[in-house]
Amino acid sequence: MDALEILCEASRRIYENVRDLAGTELAAGDFGRGAGGDISRNIDIVAEKTVLDYLKETGFECTVLGEECGRVELSENPRGYVIMDAIDGSANAVRGVPFFCSSLAFAEGERLSSVTAGVITDLSGGQSYHAASGGGAFYEGKKISVHDKKPVYRIVGVNTSGAGMELVKRLQPILENNHARHFGANALEMAMFARGLVDVLVDIRGKIRIQDIAAGYLIAREAGGLLLDEHMNPLDADLSYETRISFVAAANRTVLDEVVSGII
Ligand code: IPD
Ligand code: CA
Numbered sequence: 001m002d003a004l005e006i007l008c009e010a011s012r013r014i015y016e017n018v019r020d021l022a023g024t025e026l027a028a029g030d031f032g033r034g035a036g037g038d039i040s041r042n043i044d045i046v047a048e049k050t051v052l053d054y055l056k057e058t059g060f061e062c063t064v065l066g067e068e069c070g071r072v073e074l075s076e077n078p079r080g081y082v083i084m085d086a087i088d089g090s091a092n093a094v095r096g097v098p099f100f101c102s103s104l105a106f107a108e109g110e111r112l113s114s115v116t117a118g119v120i121t122d123l124s125g126g127q128s129y130h131a132a133s134g135g136g137a138f139y140e141g142k143k144i145s146v147h148d149k150k151p152v153y154r155i156v157g158v159n160t161s162g163a164g165m166e167l168v169k170r171l172q173p174i175l176e177n178n179h180a181r182h183f184g185a186n187a188l189e190m191a192m193f194a195r196g197l198v199d200v201l202v203d204i205r206g207k208i209r210i211q212d213i214a215a216g217y218l219i220a221r222e223a224g225g226l227l228l229d230e231h232m233n234p235l236d237a238d239l240s241y242e243t244r245i246s247f248v249a250a251a252n253r254t255v256l257d258e259v260v261s262g263i264i
């Protein structure tokens with residue numbers, strides 16, 4: 001089995017194991033702070049354990065970089081890194097808001113740009129997005145691409161979670177001039193962007209972790225999306241627990257300029 005097949009099966013198993021847990025009191029159980037810095041909830045732990053058990057079962061030789069469990073060496077000769085956000089959108093998952101996903105990526109090296117496989121599964125319905133480097137991006141097995149046309153409604157995902165006054169002021173023209181949206185699960189928002197449902201994504205809070213973005217990065221790139229950092233350079237970063245990312249994703253240069261020029 002190659003890395004992509006392993007990630008697809010691991011994601012399917014997460015869906016099976018958490019589908020009845022989301023929105024229940026049990027989902028919220030507090031396990032203290034995880035490696036990513038947030039409180040690990042029971043639903044996060046159940047989902048991560050599903051992946052770790054499966055990777056051990058298949059003997060996949062890798063190092064896991066999990067949002068809750070941290071770095072777990074599963075082999076002395078790892079083929080690369082499995083970057084795991086087993087539940088992205090944990091607050092939604094715990095409350096039962098049907099917008100959360102799993103995000104699993106495989107990287108051969110230690111940079112975001114060395115991600116070669118990514119899978120995002122919408123855990124409210126089980127639908128899956130995947131990509132392998134150079135092979136295009138897919139939703140439920142069908143090839144997808146970003147919305148590279150003039151949109152009827154320009155939909156812009158703006159991450160406003162935890163934003164202070166200064167950031168809100170900076171984002172104000174984007175909020176005023178577009179159909180701005182914020183759903184609460186970065187990876188699933190990137191997948192929707194890759195599928196052409198959203199034209200631009202803006203997250204300039206400097207809070208996104210490697211685990212939140214690794215799979216979405218590849219899926220959005222393989223779908224033809226433009227992925228840039230806060231200096232408008234091609235997005236890249238170290239696969240480190242200290243890394244925090246700001247990014248902009250756009251279907252093309254035209255829509256990027258229309259939305260962010262003068263702001264970023
Ligand atoms: C969070 C989500 C959310 C973003 C946060 C992330 P988590 O991931 O992606 O949309 O605003 O910055 O931490 O904690 O639910 O895995
Ligand atoms: Ca998470």
